Amino acid sequence: MRSRALAGGVVASAAVLTLGWQIGAAQVSALNAASPVTNSAGSGSTSSGSATTAPSPSASSSSGSSSSGSSSESSSGSSSSGSSGSSGLSGSSSSASVSGTFDGATTQTQFGPVQVEIVVSSGKITDVKALQLTNDGGRSVQISNQAAPILRSEALTAQSASIQSVSGATYTSQGYMTSLQSAIDQAGL
Amino acid sequence: MSVHVFDTMGTVVSLRTPAGPLDDAALESIEDVFRSFDRRFSLYDERSPLSRIARGDLALTAADAVVRETYALALDWRTRTDGAFTPHRPDGVVDLSGVVKALAMHDAGTELDRHSPDWLLTVGGDVLGRGSTDGSAWRVGVVDPDARDRLLGTATLSGTRRALATSGVAERGQHIWRRGPETFVQVTVAADDVVTADVIATAITAGDLEDLDRLTASADVDVVAVLADGTLRATPGARAWVGR
Numbered sequence: 001m002r003s004r005a006l007a008g009g010v011v012a013s014a015a016v017l018t019l020g021w022q023i024g025a026a027q028v029s030a031l032n033a034a035s036p037v038t039n040s041a042g043s044g045s046t047s048s049g050s051a052t053t054a055p056s057p058s059a060s061s062s063s064g065s066s067s068s069g070s071s072s073e074s075s076s077g078s079s080s081s082g083s084s085g086s087s088g089l090s091g092s093s094s095s096a097s098v099s100g101t102f103d104g105a106t107t108q109t110q111f112g113p114v115q116v117e118i119v120v121s122s123g124k125i126t127d128v129k130a131l132q133l134t135n136d137g138g139r140s141v142q143i144s145n146q147a148a149p150i151l152r153s154e155a156l157t158a159q160s161a162s163i164q165s166v167s168g169a170t171y172t173s174q175g176y177m178t179s180l181q182s183a184i185d186q187a188g189l
Numbered sequence: 190m191s192v193h194v195f196d197t198m199g200t201v202v203s204l205r206t207p208a209g210p211l212d213d214a215a216l217e218s219i220e221d222v223f224r225s226f227d228r229r230f231s232l233y234d235e236r237s238p239l240s241r242i243a244r245g246d247l248a249l250t251a252a253d254a255v256v257r258e259t260y261a262l263a264l265d266w267r268t269r270t271d272g273a274f275t276p277h278r279p280d281g282v283v284d285l286s287g288v289v290k291a292l293a294m295h296d297a298g299t300e301l302d303r304h305s306p307d308w309l310l311t312v313g314g315d316v317l318g319r320g321s322t323d324g325s326a327w328r329v330g331v332v333d334p335d336a337r338d339r340l341l342g343t344a345t346l347s348g349t350r351r352a353l354a355t356s357g358v359a360e361r362g363q364h365i366w367r368r369g370p371e372t373f374v375q376v377t378v379a380a381d382d383v384v385t386a387d388v389i390a391t392a393i394t395a396g397d398l399e400d401l402d403r404l405t406a407s408a409d410v411d412v413v414a415v416l417a418d419g420t421l422r423a424t425p426g427a428r429a430w431v432g433r
Contacts, residue, residue: 145405147412147422150431152341163343164190164205164322167377168332169357170290170313176201180330180338181311185192185203 098123126151164189190322197223198290199233200313207307207322215304219297223312226293229256230285243282256285263288266388269407273392273400291315291354291387298383309346315354317383318346329353331430334375334415341413341421342431344379350411352383356390357415371417372397379411379427386410 104116119127127148166181176182191210194203202223204216211219231237238256241247249260263276263285278284294310294317301308307320309327318327326347330340334357344353357375376393380386389410393401401422405412411426423431 145410145424145426147401147405147414147424147427150421150423150428152419152421152431163328163330163340164309165203165311165316165318165327166314166330166332166340167311167316167344167353167355168314168337169334169355169375170200170315172199173196173201176313180332180340181201181203181314185194188190188192 198227203311205309206305211304219300222297223293226289230289259285270392273396274388287391291384294383315387317352331377344430349381350379352386353379354386354390356394373414374417375415377413
């Protein structure tokens with residue numbers, strides 16, 4: 001249990017998570033250990049992670065109820081018992097195909113209780129959020145305003161976007177003539 | 190939608206008023222705001238106080254109060270950005286164009302408020318708005334730095350987030366003096382006021398990832414940054430602009 005709490009503490013550090021952007025098997029297992037819902041199957045391998053792979057945004061809860069055996073009802077992030085090798089969770093996904101939302105342990109910070117959540121898509125972390133927890137254990141706003149890597153979505157053609165203005169690097173009077181802004185000005189959008 | 194376009198400060202102003210055109214006197218007063226800033230601060234006009242200061246013909250301390258106060262404001266931003274933004278060109282010339290365009294937009298906005306509840310002001314790629322258009326928030330495209338006829342995404346001006354500014358290496362390479370190797374090719378910042386948006390965009394563009402983290406933590410801004418390697422970074426408030 002002690003080592004698990006330690007792992008949870010590590011996971012709760014967004015800095016650590018953002019450093020290791022490519023999720024590795026070790027990180028997956030650490031996350032599983034820290035997550036109240038996910039079950040760490042004996043070996044500590046990448047077997048779970050599927051605990052929250054349901055399409056729903058986040059299946060994690062503070063109950064820890066899915067695990068078998070010992071104490072795990074608190075929301076402290078102390079994770080499920082290490083005893084059972086398998087609970088109702090399906091295992092066996094490899095790290096490359098791990099997808100879902102994973103929560104770290106709750107830590108006390110200057111903002112109050114904070115929990116780090118990551119979103120994993122096909123084995124890669126696509127999002128890291130520091131969630132501030134409300135008194136009743138619910139989530140509130142993200143507390144960090146850090147600019148995190150984000151996948152570039154398909155570039156929009158100007159025609160497909162309903163816009164009235166364009167923000168871009170400063171253009172000269174000459175540059176304006178060939179700019180998108182000039183086009184939408186002429187169109188009277 | 191009424192669109193009024195005019196040239197000033199070496200760039201172009203686009204003013205939108207959904208309820209129809211403003212009368213000539215109102216338009217004149219708004220154009221005057223920009224002309225007045227340009228007369229004082231242009232380094233392209235050799236008669237301007239800033240040009241005289243640059244030549245050594247006029248001491249900064251002897252310049253008029255508006256010039257001195259604007260210089261003080263720029264110095265304040267230099268402190269707040271830990272030097273990433275600076276009014277001092279590498280050759281020693283005092284160049285206040287990093288704040289002047291935004292200050293002119295701010296003052297023009299105050300003037301516009303007297304004439305219309307809904308307006309959108311775009312000046313050389315920086316945007317300040319008030320109200321809405323046909324009941325919807327103003328929507329602003331963010332240019333893709335790799336293809337200036339395409340958009341990286343769209344931002345919405347809503348609530349107190351009324352200003353959007355983009356700084357980049359493209360187009361007109363003024364008042365960005367990098368502190369190190371190029372980290373960012375384009376930085377777009379939303380803020381409640383246009384001076385903050387413009388200065389923070391410039392400061393991040395001039396800096397590195399540490400500057401980005403420090404400035405997004407200390408200033409009330411939403412940021413989308415395009416890195417030199419083509420990847421994107423976005424603060425939580427700016428994620429919706431670029432999808433995902």
